[in-house]
Amino acid sequence: MINAVFTSKIDLWLAFLILGSSLLLILVPVWEWIYNDSSIRRILFISLLTIPGAILLLLIFFNIKYSLSDDELFVKNGFSTQSIPLKDITHIIRTNSMLSAPALSLDRIEIRYEGGSIVISPKDKDGFYRAIQERVAALKTDGDDGLVKS
Structure with missing residues (x-):
């Protein structure tokens, strides 16, 4: 849910x-x-x-959004939705990458997970970080304004 x-x-x-x-x-x-x-x-x-x-x-x-359930991150981009298991996330770091991504801003974060990575740009980054940390206790602040799996 x-x-x-x-x-x-x-x-x-x-x-x-x-x-x-x-x-x-x-x-x-x-x-x-x-x-x-x-x-x-x-x-x-x-x-x-x-x-x-x-x-x-x-x-x-008008149809880019990032949704969190208790165990998955869903990245909706136009007609497709990518699902990433939260347990597979290893790093979340800030980036200004210009790579093609489901993001409408260059103020982005890169989510690295087992099997790949994705770049997104949530409007409320701090709220997004808190929501991820609530669901994945193993992700800790890395001192560089990101999260890393400990």
């Missing part, structure tokens, strides 16, 4: 980039209709190429 949900922190520049890109994708067929006097067939074709991309960007933008 999920008992803690954290939203992604959103950097303003990234929000403008994603929302602006979505708006541009939506405006392409409108521009074609108003200024180029194109046929309905052409406008529909352009719409079929651009509007799904805009919708996909918006779904990903």
Whole structure:
């Protein structure tokens, strides 16, 4: 049962980039209709190429969250959800990695676990750390503003 949900922190520049890109994708067929006097067939074709991309960007933008149950971390990113057993977490460290990740901010944390790692950006990092520590007693503060399994 999920008992803690954290939203992604959103950097303003990234929000403008994603929302602006979505708006541009939506405006392409409108521009074609108003200024180029194109046929309905052409406008529909352009719409079929651009509007799904805009919708996909918006779904990903508004649908990133991190949920904790008693024994798992669920990372929801658009249409997929990744499940990480809490007992497998070995390190949680702060990072500014620009790697592709289910995170809308560069103020991120990297969660290393047996079998891999994931980078996320919870808005309430301190609350996220506390919630993880409540569930995994073996994770202790490492002095570098992170958590490590002892």
